[in-house]
Amino acid sequence: MNRDQKAAAVAEIADQIKESQAVFAVDYRGITVAQVAELRGKLRDSDATFRVVKNTLTERAADAADAEALKSVLEGPTALTFVRGDAAAAAKAIADFQKATGGELLPFKGGLMEGEAVDAAQITAISKLPSRQVLYGQLVGLVASPITGLARTLNQLVGGLAVALGGVLEKKESGEIPSGEAPAPAAAPAAEAEAPSEEPAAEAEAPADDTNNSEDPAEGPDNTEETQEG
Incomplete structure (x- = not known):
């Protein structure tokens, strides 16, 4: 050489x-x-x-x-x-x-x-x-296990939802649940259903021309409902 x-x-x-x-x-x-x-x-x-x-x-x-x-x-x-x-x-x-x-x-x-x-x-x-190929196989097995469990859980949830919806549909078809009608409101408590028959004596005897103490209904409390985001 x-x-x-x-x-x-x-x-x-x-x-x-x-x-x-x-x-x-x-x-x-x-x-x-x-x-x-x-x-x-x-x-x-x-x-x-x-x-x-x-x-x-x-x-x-x-x-x-x-x-x-x-x-x-x-x-x-x-x-x-x-x-x-x-x-x-x-x-x-x-x-x-x-x-x-x-x-x-x-x-x-x-x-x-x-x-x-x-x-x-x-x-x-x-x-x-272990060889690199064996280590890759073990890693894939570890990663795939929780994914398989998650997929199984999601399938169960979706299947349960389908069964529930099917039950509602059957009840509508049989007439147990009226189709297209909203459920009737619950009855109000007796204490709230009965309004007082007479105004309190103090308010009935208030002077008619006392404008400084009268309350304007337009300035009453705000009845706007607040919507919370879930």
């Missing part, structure tokens, strides 16, 4: 570091070409790329991408997984591969997560988290 090719490789790796949500470093010793191809297919589902790189080129790329923490894991044969999508799913794909091979291949060395350094134990913990 000449100087120009090395410069192009460094620039490409630096771009991959910058564009990735996470970068996982593993030791790739003992893995076959066929196994690499199989792993890359599984990582593709989480928008991740598996790449074997030279440590010297990756160190220069880490400097260019301002990812100093990544340089600490560049010891011995190193392959990098650049994750642009679901970091938990990508870590799980590698962890499942490790289990399938008896834990001897692709041990985690460390890496980056959202620009912060993570060690091997932390990547293993990330691999045990």
